Every structure is written in structure tokens, then in C-alpha cells.
Amino acid sequence: MPTNKHVIGIDIGGTTTSFGIVDRHGVLICQSALPTLADQPAAVLVSRLYDAIEKMRSSLSSPVTLSGIGIGAPNANYLRGTVENPPNLNWGTSVNLVELFRQWYDLPVAVTNDANAAAIGELLFGGAKRMKHAIVITLGTGLGSGFIVNGELLYGADGFAGELGHTTVDPAGRECACGKRGCLETYASATGICRTVFELLEQRCDSSSLRKIGFKNLTSKQIYEAACEDDPVALAAFDMTARILGMKLADAVAHTSPEAIFLSGGLAAAGDLLLVPTRRYMEEFLFTPYRGKVQVLQSKLPEGSGAVLGAAALAWHEIDKIPFDSAQGTDVG
Amino acid sequence: MPTNKHVIGIDIGGTTTSFGIVDRHGVLICQSALPTLADQPAAVLVSRLYDAIEKMRSSLSSPVTLSGIGIGAPNANYLRGTVENPPNLNWGTSVNLVELFRQWYDLPVAVTNDANAAAIGELLFGGAKRMKHAIVITLGTGLGSGFIVNGELLYGADGFAGELGHTTVDPAGRECACGKRGCLETYASATGICRTVFELLEQRCDSSSLRKIGFKNLTSKQIYEAACEDDPVALAAFDMTARILGMKLADAVAHTSPEAIFLSGGLAAAGDLLLVPTRRYMEEFLFTPYRGKVQVLQSKLPEGSGAVLGAAALAWHEIDKIPFDSAQGTDVG
Numbered sequence: 001m002p003t004n005k006h007v008i009g010i011d012i013g014g015t016t017t018s019f020g021i022v023d024r025h026g027v028l029i030c031q032s033a034l035p036t037l038a039d040q041p042a043a044v045l046v047s048r049l050y051d052a053i054e055k056m057r058s059s060l061s062s063p064v065t066l067s068g069i070g071i072g073a074p075n076a077n078y079l080r081g082t083v084e085n086p087p088n089l090n091w092g093t094s095v096n097l098v099e100l101f102r103q104w105y106d107l108p109v110a111v112t113n114d115a116n117a118a119a120i121g122e123l124l125f126g127g128a129k130r131m132k133h134a135i136v137i138t139l140g141t142g143l144g145s146g147f148i149v150n151g152e153l154l155y156g157a158d159g160f161a162g163e164l165g166h167t168t169v170d171p172a173g174r175e176c177a178c179g180k181r182g183c184l185e186t187y188a189s190a191t192g193i194c195r196t197v198f199e200l201l202e203q204r205c206d207s208s209s210l211r212k213i214g215f216k217n218l219t220s221k222q223i224y225e226a227a228c229e230d231d232p233v234a235l236a237a238f239d240m241t242a243r244i245l246g247m248k249l250a251d252a253v254a255h256t257s258p259e260a261i262f263l264s265g266g267l268a269a270a271g272d273l274l275l276v277p278t279r280r281y282m283e284e285f286l287f288t289p290y291r292g293k294v295q296v297l298q299s300k301l302p303e304g305s306g307a308v309l310g311a312a313a314l315a316w317h318e319i320d321k322i323p324f325d326s327a328q329g330t331d332v333g
Numbered sequence: 334m335p336t337n338k339h340v341i342g343i344d345i346g347g348t349t350t351s352f353g354i355v356d357r358h359g360v361l362i363c364q365s366a367l368p369t370l371a372d373q374p375a376a377v378l379v380s381r382l383y384d385a386i387e388k389m390r391s392s393l394s395s396p397v398t399l400s401g402i403g404i405g406a407p408n409a410n411y412l413r414g415t416v417e418n419p420p421n422l423n424w425g426t427s428v429n430l431v432e433l434f435r436q437w438y439d440l441p442v443a444v445t446n447d448a449n450a451a452a453i454g455e456l457l458f459g460g461a462k463r464m465k466h467a468i469v470i471t472l473g474t475g476l477g478s479g480f481i482v483n484g485e486l487l488y489g490a491d492g493f494a495g496e497l498g499h500t501t502v503d504p505a506g507r508e509c510a511c512g513k514r515g516c517l518e519t520y521a522s523a524t525g526i527c528r529t530v531f532e533l534l535e536q537r538c539d540s541s542s543l544r545k546i547g548f549k550n551l552t553s554k555q556i557y558e559a560a561c562e563d564d565p566v567a568l569a570a571f572d573m574t575a576r577i578l579g580m581k582l583a584d585a586v587a588h589t590s591p592e593a594i595f596l597s598g599g600l601a602a603a604g605d606l607l608l609v610p611t612r613r614y615m616e617e618f619l620f621t622p623y624r625g626k627v628q629v630l631q632s633k634l635p636e637g638s639g640a641v642l643g644a645a646a647l648a649w650h651e652i653d654k655i656p657f658d659s660a661q662g663t664d665v666g
Contacts, residue, residue, distance in 0.1 A: 075622075084622070099510055133490040147588070149482055149489075156482075156590020157466040162507060166620035167584040178620060179579040205399070255480070255588040257489020287499035289408075293491055 005053050006064040007319070008053055009312030011114065012073040014038055015090025017045065019053060020305065021064055022312035026125030028305050029064065032056055038088055046207025050104040068108040069101055070315030072307055079159035081111055087177075106116040110318040114307060116153050116162065118299070119146025123263050126245065127300035133258040136299065137164065137249075139267035143185035143192070147256055153317075154256075156296030164252060165189070169244055188245040190267045191301040196237045197223055200238030208233035226268045238273050245274075253282075253290050262300030264306060271298060339397040340652070341386055342645030344447065345406040347371055347421030352386060353399055353638065355645035359458030361638050362397065365389055371421055375428040383437040399430065401441040402434055403648030405450030405640055412492035414444055420510075427539070443651040447471065447640060449486050452479025453650050454643030455595050458558050460633035466591040469632065470497065470582075472600035476518035476525070480589055486650075487589075488521065497585060498522070502577055521578040523553040523600045529570045530556055541566035557603045571606050578607075579614025586615075597632035597639060604631060 010019040013036060020031035034052055036045060075086045083091060101109045102194055112120070119128075119136035119231065128134040132151045138144040143165035147154040154161045165185035166178055174195060186192050196258025197218060198211055199322060209226050210218065210233055226234035236299030249261055261282075268274065279296045286294070341361065343352040346369060353364035367385055369378060390397060408419045414431030416424060434442045445453070452461075452469035461467040471477040476498035480487040487494045498518035499511055506515025507528060517563045519525050530543055542559050543551065543566055559567035582594055589615060594615075601607065612629045619627070635644055 121591070131490075133494075149487065150485075152483075154482065154589060157464075157592040158590050160467075160622045161588065161590035163587045163620055163622070167587050168580055168618055171580060171618070180618065180620070246506060247501055252585065252588065254496045254500050255494065255585065257491050257494035259490040276580060284499055285504070285513065287496055287513070289493045289496070290491070 004062065004064050005067045007312050007315035008050065008069045009065055009308040009315065010069065010071045010311070011117070011307035011311050012036060012045070012071065012083075014074070014086075014238035017049065018308050019049060019056075020308040020312065021056065021060075022309060024316065026121075026309055026313070028309060028312075030056055030060065031305055031308055036089070039090045042083070042089075042091045042097065043100055046097070046100040046104065049322065053084075065103070065106055068315035068319045069105060070117070070311040070313065071097055071101070071109070071111040072114045072311040073097065073111060073313070074114060076111045076116075077114045078110065078112040078116065078153070078155055081109075083111070108315070108318050108322060110203045110314050112153070112314055113144065113146075114310075115144025116146040117314050118144070118264055118306060119148055119162075119310070120153055120303070121301050121306060121313040122150075122264075122282040122299060123148050124313040124316060125296055125301065125309055127262055128260065131259045133256060135249075135252055135256070135258045135261045136262060137245075137263050137268075138265040139189055139263060141189065141191055142266040143189045144265075145252075148258070149256055164248065167248060167251070169248065184244070186250050188241055188248070188267075190265075193220050193223055193241045193267060194218045194235050196240050197233060200233050200236050200240070204233060204236070206232050210234060220267050220270075220324070224273065227270075227273055238270065239277055241267075242274055242277035243281045246278045246283075247285045249278065249282045249296065250285035250287075250290075253294050254287055257290065258294060260295040260297055262297050264301065268298060269303060337395065338399050338400045340606065340645050340648035341402045342641040342648065343382065343404045344450070344641070344644050345369060345378070345404065345416075345422075346522045347407070350382065351641050352382060353641040353645065354389065354393075354640060357649065359454075359642055359646070361398055361642060361645075363389055363393065364638060364641055371423070373421045373425045375416070375430065376433055379430070379433040379437065379631060381558065385415070394402075399438070399440055399650045400443075401443075401648035402432070402438060403450070403644040403651065404430055404442070404444040405447045405644040405647070406430065406444060407447060409444045409446045410492040411443065411445040411449065411486070411488055415445065416441075422581045425447035426527065441651050441655060442649065443647050445486070445647055446477065446479075447643075448477025449479040450643035450647050451477070451597055451639060452481055452495075452643070454634050454639060454646040455525070455597075455632060456481050456484075456633065457646040457649060460595055460630055464592045466589060468582075468585055468594045470578075470594060470596050470601075471598040472522055473598040474522065477598075478585075481591070482589055490659050497581065500581060500584070502581065517577070517581050520522055521574055521581070521600075523598075526553050526556055526570050526574050526600060527551045529573050530566060533566050533569050533573070537566060537569070537590055543567060553600050553603075555604065557606065560603075560606055561630055572610055574600075575607055575610035576614045579611045579616075580618045582611070582615045582629065583618035583620075583623075586627050587620055590623065591627060593628040593630055595626075595630050595632045601631060606650065611650060
């Protein structure tokens with residue numbers, strides 16, 4: 001049995017696709033990226049990825065044996081192996097990514113959405129090790145979520161469990177790109193906090209460095225930097241974001257009763273500025289039996305490589321489900 | 334191996350405790366009840382139940398072999414076997430019901446809360462047979478819920494998963510007995526719809542048969558009967574209840590992606606008056622990938638014996654987890 005078994009983790013985004021070779025312990029041997037070219041068919045991306053992965057493998061000083069491939073992608077369905085109606089990719093209604101990859105690699109291949117990959121990464125390589133029940137929230141352009149239940153990712157009947165971004169905060173609230181109103185991600189995400197700043201600028205009269213920035217130019221990083229300078233509007237925006245996020249995290253606890261909730265993604269990089277008030281508000285909204293029992297933590301996966309590590313973790317988790325004889329490493333490819 | 338294996342299902346309420354002998358197929362052989370006597374210690378109730386169960390067994394024309402005992406009780410914790418701070422029972426902070434019953438019966442004993450018992454009953458004997466993912470909502474004085482995930486009851490890290498009654502509809506909303514505001518059960522429950530009628534009577538000017546009834550005397554049954562007579566306030570109360578319930582059921586779908594949601598309990602007896610608008614509103618609030626895929630159904634368990642059948646189902650489910658040799662029926666007791 002080879003000791004150098006590795007998997008490929010791939011994170012497909014609308015602009016960039018990152019990939020890396022990851023060992024059993026979550027060590028990223030090497031990582032690279034290529035432009036997704038979102039207007040081209042999925043098969044073209046898979047072919048380009050094959051070339052890039054093999055180029056990466058051949059550049060290594062000692063050869064690695066591949067045992068599986070894990071992929072995180074928007075609107076991916078683990079149960080079907082598909083990516084369905086991805087918002088930023090011109091791939092049509094449904095593409096079977098598992099089948100496309102298996103044309104190049106005779107290995108176990110699994111696909112799941114980005115937030116589920118983050119959750120399985122947290123379970124295998126991050127802060128949720130040894131936990132049986134946890135929730136991972138990704139706060140990027142939108143809000144994604146992955147649920148660990150009984151030590152497994154929760155997929156539900158249709159493969160789409162864990163989509164907290166589109167739970168309702170206020171049925172008369174902000175328009176969401178999904179067509180509904182008041183979805184959580186219109187408040188608690190990198191774009192949500194920008195909208196919150198504009199709501200506060202309209203309602204309040206105090207001066208703020210954010211008053212000079214146009215709607216299209218404002219970023220959550222600018223709000224973070226303003227908050228670090230004690231800008232009152234920026235601080236209020238973090239407080240309002242934390243309150244709404246805390247309220248909905250309390251709802252999530254009432255559903256699955258996790259040991260911990262991990263925040264990851266761009267907005268979570270704000271650290272205690274978001275974590276501390278989110279914890280406080282969540283406690284206020286928690287039903288009594290849950291109080292003081294659920295941790296709210298920053299993701300323990302590294303910011304730059306978390307998505308690739310999550311996808312790799314999916315591959316290892318998949319391999320662990322296969323009977324030993326058929327899970328041997330292979331040099332195919 | 335005896336063919337007449339049976340279990341005892343027990344439903345402990347604040348006023349009445351019901352119990353029955355149930356076979357493997359969910360057939361209730363006989364059922365009885367006794368007053369709970371909520372001011373007395375739990376050990377007294379268990380002793381009285383033993384006497385009543387044995388009296389019932391000895392009255393049967395053919396003897397039954399008991400294989401296990403399942404109990405549904407308020408604030409029961411399956412993982413610990415306890416009932417903790419029950420609101421309507423003078424049992425203190427924590428009573429281990431499993432240990433108390435095992436002083437009388439050398440059998441597998443399991444305890445869970447009423448809504449979880451209803452869910453496991455729906456899974457084994459009701460409409461959720463052959464489903465792997467389902468949610469059961471009990472609409473009584475409060476709102477309880479039980480989640481079936483991967484064919485098992487979801488307990489979470491602390492044994493208290495599935496408490497939708499205290500998720501937040503409106504953080505500035507109605508006072509809840511739990512100390513929070515705007516909890517779902519202050520709107521969607523038998524008492525919640527009564528509060529809704531009074532909100533509507535205050536806001537509207539149209540005549541209604543409900544205007545002559547005092548707050549303490551109004552029941553959900555009266556609202557149902559008025560709605561059947563086309564009373565506009567009663568109809569509006571059902572519509573508002575369905576809208577809020579539908580919104581929060583859509584949230585629940587975004588958490589666990591079930592095949593179906595079952596409504597049970599007193600208010601669910603209103604049938605289509607509640608079911609039809611709840612389905613419509615839930616669809617409106619659902620994130621697109623879930624639309625048209627999740628059924629909202631009335632519980633298939635009989636109204637009068639559903640709680641006892643649910644508790645019995647818990648016993649059978651528990652027995653199924655035990656290796657065959659140790660799960661044999663016994664005549665002990």
C-alpha cells in the first residue's frame with residue numbers, strides 16, 4: 001500500500017478555478033489556478049484542468065498517487081453529481097461533472113457546493129474535528145451553509161439541504177437576486193453589509209468616511225477598515241449584520257442543535273468585529289435549553305486555500321465510504 | 334420466537350397520561366389513561382403506570398409479551414433519558430424516566446419529547462413510511478417539531494434538535510412564555526391563532542361572531558367553526574396563520590430538505606382550511622430549487638391515539654437498533 005496517497009481538490013468559481021494536491025492530513029502539497037472561462041462548456045474546463053493537474057504532478061520532485069477527486073462548485077448537487085443552473089457559468093440547466101471527470105480519471109469523483117465543501121473541510125482538517133454536529137457559514141458575495149449531522153454532510157431528500165442564504169429575515173425586506181424578498185444573504189454577506197451601510201447612511205445624520213463612496217464601489221473591506229477607525233456608520237453596520245445573522249443562527253440551532261457554528265469567507269475575515277456581537281445576539285435569540293452551549297468560531301481553515309482543502313476533504317470523505325479493496329490508490333491518469 | 338411481541342407506548346401530559354399496548358404493525362391492542370397528578374413525584378406516576386399496565390395486560394384474552402417501552406413527555410431528552418424542567422409537572426430540574434421505568438421492567442426503555450414521538454410514529458406507522466427525510470409539526474397549545482434525517486430522528490449535539498416553536502418570526506413580536514419575543518408558536522398554534530383573532534378584531538371593522546367571546550374563553554375550535562360559516566375574521570386568522578407557518582416551513586426546508594412535512598395536533602384538525610394556504614405560502618417562500626418538491630400533508634396517525642402510537646414507535650425503533658439476541662421478548666414484569 002503506497003504511503004504517498006493524495007487527492008485533488010478543485011474549487012470552481014465564476015472567474016477562477018483553483019486546484020491542489022492534498023494529502024490525508026490536509027497538507028496542501030501544491031496549488032495552482034486557471035481562469036474558468038465561464039462562457040465555454042464544462043467539458044473544456046475539465047480538459048484544461050486535466051492538463052494543468054498532470055503538469056503539476058509531473059513537476060513534483062517525488063511522484064504522488066491519486067486516490068480521488070473532490071470538487072466544490074456553485075449549485076452543485078452531490079447526489080446527482082451535477083452542477084445545475086449555475087448563476088455565473090454558461091453551462092445550461094445541468095452538467096454532470098462527475099461523468100466528465102471520470103472520462104479522464106478512473107477514480108472516485110465527488111462534487112458538492114462550495115459551502116458544503118467548506119463544511120467537510122472544517123470537519124476533516126479544521127475546527128470541527130471530533131464534532132458530530134456543526135454548521136459552517138460562508139460569508140462571501142452571498143451566504144452559503146453546510147450542515148454536519150451525525151458526522152456526515154446533510155444533503156436531504158434532494159441534495160440541496162443547507163441553503164440558509166435564502167431563509168427569510170423579513171418578508172417585506174430587501175430584494176434578493178433569487179426573486180424573493182428579505183433573504184438572509186441580502187443582509188449577512190459581503191454585499192449585504194454594503195446595502196446595510198446605505199440603509200444607515202439614509203437613516204442617520206452622523207458623518208462617516210463611507211458617505212463619499214458610490215454604491216457600486218463600496219466593498220466590505222472598506223467597511224471593515226472604517227470600523228477599525230471607529231467610523232460610527234461602519235460600526236453600526238457590523239452590529240446590524242451581527243444581529244440579523246445571530247437571529248438566524250439561533251433559528252439554525254433550533255433545527256439541528258450543533259456543537260459549533262464556524263464562519264468563513266471574506267466577511268468573516270473581520271474577525272471579532274463580527275464574531276463577538278454575533279455570539280451575543282445569537283445567545284439572546286436562542287431558546288433557553290440551547291443557551292451557553294453552542295460556540296460561534298472563525299473557520300480554522302486557511303483563508304487562501306480553504307476552498308481547495310474543502311474539496312479535497314470531500315474526496316477523502318468519499319474514499320472512506322468505499323470498501324477498502326476498491327479504494328486503493330491508482331496511477332491512472 | 335414469540336409472534337405476539339408488543340410494546341407499551343406512553344404519552345405523559347400535564348393533566349392526563351395515556352398508554353397502550355401496540356404491536357409491530359402499529360395496531361393498538363388496547364388503550365387506557367390515568368390522571369398524571371402533576372404535583373406528585375415522577376416515581377409515583379411510574380408506579381401507578383406499572384399497576385395500570387399490568388392490570389390491562391391481565392385483562393387481555395391472550396397474553397402479550399412485552400419487548401420494550403416508549404415514552405413521549407414534555408421536555409424529554411432522548412440522549413439522557415431524562416425529563417428536564419417540564420413546564421406543567423412538579424418534577425424539578427431533571428428526572429431520569431428511563432431509570433425509573435427500568436426499576437419495574439427489565440426491557441429497553443426510551444423517552445423523547447411529544448413531537449419527536451409523533452415524528453417517529455409518522456415514520457413507522459403513518460405517512461412517512463419509506464421516507465428518509467421528513468418533518469412533523471404538532472400544532473397544539475404550543476408548536477412542537479420532530480425531524481427525520483436519513484431515516485433517523487435528529488437529536489443533535491444535545492438531544493434537543495427540532496424546536497421550531499421557538500424560532501423567531503418577528504424579533505419585536507408577541508411575548509412568548511419562553512421569555513423571548515415573536516416565537517413561531519405565538520402565531521402558529523392553537524393559542525397563537527386565538528391571539529391572531531384578537532389582533533384582527535382590533536385592526537378590522539367588519540362584524541364577526543368572534544367579537545362577543547372573551548380572550549380567556551376563545552378556542553381554536555370556535556375559530557374553525559366560525560371559518561366554516563365564512564366569518565371574515567376567522568378566515569383571515571387562518572390565512573395569517575398559514576402565511577407565517579408557510580414562511581417558517583420554507584426556512585425549515587432550506588435547513589434539511591425533507592420529502593414531506595406533516596401537520597398534526599389540534600389545530601391541524603382544521604384540515605384544508607389550514608393545509609391549502611400553508612402549502613401555497615410555503616411555495617412562495619421556498620428558494621427556487623425546492624419548489625414543487627416538498628409535500629405538506631396532514632398526519633396519517635389517528636387523532637385520538639397518535640401520541641401513544643408515536644411513543645410505541647419509539648420503542649420499536651429502539652429495539653431495531655439492538656443486536657437480535659438481546660432484543661428477544663421477555664415476560665418480565
